[in-house]
Amino acid sequence: MATLSLAGCNRHQSALAPFGVEASSTRDLTIILLIGAVVIAVAMSLLIRHAIRTPGERLTHRQGMKLVLWAGGVVPTILLFTLLVTSLPAMRPLPTSRADLTINVEGEQFWWRVAYRPPNAARVVSANEVRVPVGRTVALKLMGGDVIHSFWIPGLAGKMDMIPGRTNTLVVRATKPGRFRGVCTEFCGLSHALMAFDVVAMEPAAFDRWLAAEAKPAAGGNALFAQYGCGGCHAIRGTGEAGAIGPDLTHFGARQTLAAGVLPMTTANVASFIRHPEKTKPGVRMPAFDHMPPADAVALARYLQGLK
Amino acid sequence: MTLRITWKRVAATLFTLFAAGMLFAWSGLFNVAASSGHWPVTDWFLHWVMRNSVKTHAAFSAPDDPRAQQELVSAAGHFAGACASCHGAPGRRPSPVMQAATPPAPDLAVNAKEWTDKQLFWILQHGVKYSGMPAWGAPERPDEIRRMVAFVRRLPTMSVAEYRSLTEAAAGAGVAGVKDGVLAGCAGCHGADGRGRGQPDIPVLGGQRPEYLLAALDAYAQGQRHSAVMGNAAAALSADEMRALAGHFAAMPGIGTNAPAGSAAAQRIVEKGLPEIQLPACASCHAAGKGYPVLNGQRASYIAQRLRQWRGEKEVVDARKSHATMPVIARRIPAEMIDPLATYLAGGQQ
Ligand SMILES: [Cu+2]
Numbered sequence: 191m192a193t194l195s196l197a198g199c200n201r202h203q204s205a206l207a208p209f210g211v212e213a214s215s216t217r218d219l220t221i222i223l224l225i226g227a228v229v230i231a232v233a234m235s236l237l238i239r240h241a242i243r244t245p246g247e248r249l250t251h252r253q254g255m256k257l258v259l260w261a262g263g264v265v266p267t268i269l270l271f272t273l274l275v276t277s278l279p280a281m282r283p284l285p286t287s288r289a290d291l292t293i294n295v296e297g298e299q300f301w302w303r304v305a306y307r308p309p310n311a312a313r314v315v316s317a318n319e320v321r322v323p324v325g326r327t328v329a330l331k332l333m334g335g336d337v338i339h340s341f342w343i344p345g346l347a348g349k350m351d352m353i354p355g356r357t358n359t360l361v362v363r364a365t366k367p368g369r370f371r372g373v374c375t376e377f378c379g380l381s382h383a384l385m386a387f388d389v390v391a392m393e394p395a396a397f398d399r400w401l402a403a404e405a406k407p408a409a410g411g412n413a414l415f416a417q418y419g420c421g422g423c424h425a426i427r428g429t430g431e432a433g434a435i436g437p438d439l440t441h442f443g444a445r446q447t448l449a450a451g452v453l454p455m456t457t458a459n460v461a462s463f464i465r466h467p468e469k470t471k472p473g474v475r476m477p478a479f480d481h482m483p484p485a486d487a488v489a490l491a492r493y494l495q496g497l498k
Numbered sequence: 499m500t501l502r503i504t505w506k507r508v509a510a511t512l513f514t515l516f517a518a519g520m521l522f523a524w525s526g527l528f529n530v531a532a533s534s535g536h537w538p539v540t541d542w543f544l545h546w547v548m549r550n551s552v553k554t555h556a557a558f559s560a561p562d563d564p565r566a567q568q569e570l571v572s573a574a575g576h577f578a579g580a581c582a583s584c585h586g587a588p589g590r591r592p593s594p595v596m597q598a599a600t601p602p603a604p605d606l607a608v609n610a611k612e613w614t615d616k617q618l619f620w621i622l623q624h625g626v627k628y629s630g631m632p633a634w635g636a637p638e639r640p641d642e643i644r645r646m647v648a649f650v651r652r653l654p655t656m657s658v659a660e661y662r663s664l665t666e667a668a669a670g671a672g673v674a675g676v677k678d679g680v681l682a683g684c685a686g687c688h689g690a691d692g693r694g695r696g697q698p699d700i701p702v703l704g705g706q707r708p709e710y711l712l713a714a715l716d717a718y719a720q721g722q723r724h725s726a727v728m729g730n731a732a733a734a735l736s737a738d739e740m741r742a743l744a745g746h747f748a749a750m751p752g753i754g755t756n757a758p759a760g761s762a763a764a765q766r767i768v769e770k771g772l773p774e775i776q777l778p779a780c781a782s783c784h785a786a787g788k789g790y791p792v793l794n795g796q797r798a799s800y801i802a803q804r805l806r807q808w809r810g811e812k813e814v815v816d817a818r819k820s821h822a823t824m825p826v827i828a829r830r831i832p833a834e835m836i837d838p839l840a841t842y843l844a845g846g847q848q
Contacts, residue, residue, distance in 0.1 A: 380817060417789050422771060422782025435776045468821040475776055477826035481713075 203344055203371040209391055210346035211363045215280040223273075237261075284361040286329050293320060294331045297339030297352040297374060299475055300381040301437055301450040306401060314405045315425070317437035318450045320372065321390045322346075322364045323397035330360040340376035343389050349375050364391035371451060380473030386451030408440045412493040414486055418479065426497065436476055443497040449474075460491035532600040541601070548626060552613075556620035564619035565651060566644040571697045573642075573649035574664035575687040576727045584630060589658035599630050607653045618647045635726030641803065642726055645699065667695060675742045683731060684743065692747040698799035704752020710791040711744035724807075753795035760842035767831070767839055777830040780843075783823075798837075798844035804828075805836050 201207045208214040249257070289309050296303040306314040320343070322328050332341050334354040341360070342349040350360045374385040392400060407428025415421065421431030427440040446455055449470055453459045464487045467474045479487070522528065536544065578587060584603035586592035596603060613621070622643050625633035634643055669682040670690030687700055694700030703711060717723035718732040719740075735743070758768065766772075771779035783790045793801065808828035810819050819825060831839065841847070 417787070419778070419783030419788060419790065422778030423776075433778060433782065434773050435771075435778055466821075473817055477823040478821045480822055 202369060203373070205344040208345050209364055209366045209368060209370060210343075211284065211365060212280075212347040213343075213345055214365065216348060219277055219280055222276075226269075226273075283359070284327055284363060286327055286361050290327045290329055291323070292329045292331060293322075294333065295320065295341060295352070296333045296335045297341065297378070297385075298335040299337065299379045299473070300374075300385040300471055302385075302387050303335060303437070306404070308401065312405065314401060315427075315438045316404060316441065317439075318447070319388045319390065319445050321392060321397060321400060322362065323394040324364045324367050324391050326394060327361060327363050330362060332358045332360060337378050338376050339374045339378050339385070341372065342375045343370065343372035345370045346372075346389065346391075351376060367391045367393055369446070373451075381471040384450065384452045384471045386447075388445065388447055388451055404441055404444075408497050412490070414490050415493065418482060418486075418490070420490075423476070439494060439497065441497055443495040455495065457488060457491045457495060460494060461487040464490055532598065535600050544601075544628070548629075552617050552620055552626075555624075556614070556617040560616035560620045560623075561640065562616075564615040564644060565647045566641070567648065569645055569697050569699050570649050570652070571664055571695050572687050572699055572727050573645040574661065575683075576642075576646065576730060577649060578665045578686070579683065580635075580726075580730050588653070588656050588661035596630070601629050603630060606650055607656075610650050610653050615647055615651065618650055619643055622646050622650075635729050636724040638724040638807070639726060641699070641807075673742050673746045676739050676746075680735070680739065681743070681746075684747075687727075687731075688747070692750045692752055694797065694800075698797065699803060700797075701800045702752045702796055703747035704750030705754040705795070706748050706752070706792055707789075708744045708748035709789070711748055712740055715740040715744060754792040756795045756845040758794055758842050758844075759846035761838045763835065764838040764842035767835060768842065772830075772832075775830055775832075777827065780839075793843045795845050796843060798840040798847065801843055802836050802840035805831060805840070 205213060205220075206217060208217050291309065292307040294303075294305040294307065302318050302320075304316045304318070304320055306316070308314075320330075330341070330350075332350055332352045333356070334352040336354065338354070339352040340349050341352055343362075346364060347360055347362045350358050352358065368391055370389040370391065372387050372389050374382060376382075378385065408426045411426070411429035411431070415426070415429075415431065421429075421433050423433040423435035424437065424439045425432045425434060427438075443455075447453065448455050448459055449463055449467070452470060453463065461484065463470055465480055465482055465484065466478050467476045468478055535541070581587075582590055583593045584596040584599075585606050586603075588607070592603060592605075610618070621631070623634050623637070623640070625631045636642065665686050666682070667685045668690050669678065669685040672678055673681055687695070687697075688703055689695040692703035694702055714723060715728075715732045715735060718725060718728040719735065721729060732740070758765070767777065768780045771777045771782070780793070784793045804824075805828045808820075808825040809831075810825070810829075816829060819829070
């Protein structure tokens with residue numbers, strides 16, 4: 191049991207290891223509440239012990255009533271009120287301005303459609319990975335593409351539902367760079383548990399360079415990709431493949447995980463995912479390509495991984 | 499003297515009877531020879547059991563539309579290839595080898611009249627235990643069984659000439675490496691021109707990609723593509739014959755030349771798909787230069803039938819159905835668009 195619960199202690203997907211403003215204040219609040227709860231529990235135990243050991247009739251009726259009034263009414267009210275007042279600021283979203291970066295994230299069964307909307311440049315489409323600049327405020331516009339999903343990056347901020355036909359806004363600010371992980375936290379179908387994504391917090395200059403590279407078209411097309419009709423669902427900008435049903439693959443090779451944070455990005459994994467995605471993700475919306483010879487799948491995987 | 503029945507005695511008697519039965523079976527004295535046939539009483543009893551069983555099961559599990567309407571060629575061809583050796587056919591006596599079985603296969607020109615369509619459907623679908631009557635080769639294809647029910651129904655009144663015209667067609671020139679009899683078999687259903695003799699359930703082979711025809715023959719023979727009719731036709735072909743026949747039919751004029759025509763909604767699905775319901779454009783795969791079968795000019799009824807078959811039963815959840823490319827895509831096509839799509843791809847005609 192202990193080892194099992196220790197498995198929860200990781201740095202890349204944990205609300206106790208925050209890398210953002212909101213998650214930090216949530217963590218601080220959690221710690222204050224925890225300490226308070228322990229202090230109160232100890233105090234109560236001592237009081238009970240004292241009450242049991244003391245012979246009866248030590249307090250008059252009047253004194254007893256007074257004790258109940260103070261210890262049971264006035265002190266808890268003051269405590270709870272202080273708590274409310276100190277935690278209210280944590281509930282207010284960070285202020286945003288027009289100059290801030292907006293990122294649209296749309297939950298789909300069982301992956302994430304991501305589009306960066308920098309203030310003065312064209313939008314950049316990507317998938318299954320969210321990158322944020324450290325120290326800058328970012329507004330995440332969350333939507334549900336098909337069913338209800340929920341977006342949670344434990345180290346950055348609280349959860350927020352993604353509801354079809356509605357846009358929910360979550361404002362975040364990362365405080366330290368690194369590679370983290372987010373997950374879907376609303377049951378959305380057979381592969382709900384296999385719907386995660388990478389989160390990369392980058393120094394602002396590196397982020398700007400990365401976004402400029404991400405905005406560029408892909409290095410080149412591929413005959414097999416065209417021949418197998420993958421472009422009916424996937425877009426690779428600059429090659430004429432413009433499907434919008436599945437994840438954008440323009441810079442697929444630059445992602446570190448495959449299939450929404452589920453598999454390490456290796457050639458063997460990509461090739462077997464292309465032929466039988468349903469073996470990795472039950473109920474996946476991409477059909478199997480079992481008529482494809484394995485050698486073609488490997489060639490396709492190499493091409494896709496080359497799209498940095 | 500009175501014999502008192504006690505539990506002990508009942509048990510001892512039952513056990514003795516069982517032991518005697520087992521001893522008889524073990525001794526080998528029972529005669530399983532087909533040559534001796536059944537005693538008349540056994541024969542009557544077995545048929546009585548079979549008839550009751552068919553009636554009861556057909557009433558509960560056969561579909562309400564057990565018979566197809568017009569298409570008889572593929573059923574007749576299948577009958578000639580898979581049933582006639584046992585049952586005989588108009589102008590053809592059953593094989594004497596098969597008639598020496600117990601029970602011998604009945605003459606369907608006589609017996610077909612004794613059954614309703616639903617009962618015939620049930621017999622063809624499931625076969626008959628303890629007799630030679632086999633179950634349908636592809637349980638996934640009730641449409642094939644319906645066509646066979648229609649054919650068997652016609653047998654009592656079918657003339658020899660009519661049967662011949664259904665099962666035979668001029669085979670045309672031979673193909674190197676393929677016996678003439680084999681090619682004639684294909685032509686009986688597909689026609690010497692590979693156009694399918696105007697039958698709604700038989701695809702046009704001419705103009706199709708040879709690699710696809712070859713893969714289809716292989717899949718039929720392996721049982722990966724479900725069809726009792728083509729499964730039987732392809733089972734005996736060697737790899738070389740398959741290649742030769744695929745090349746032979748693909749090289750004929752047929753599909754792929756006429757432009758699609760019909761409803762604008764169907765055109766939209768073919769050219770752009772319906773991204774809002776995750777249906778990719780058919781043309782992203784089915785287009786010149788890609789490795790997929792040619793659809794333009796194919797028979798509309800055949801296209802619609804394949805799409806419906808891929809969609810499967812409404813009662814089965816998607817997670818239990820095939821995840822192969824076309825089944826997944828066919829399930830995303832709106833039900834009311836299947837026929838318009840098929841007609842559009844066929845070039846406007848049925
Ligand atoms: Cu989910």
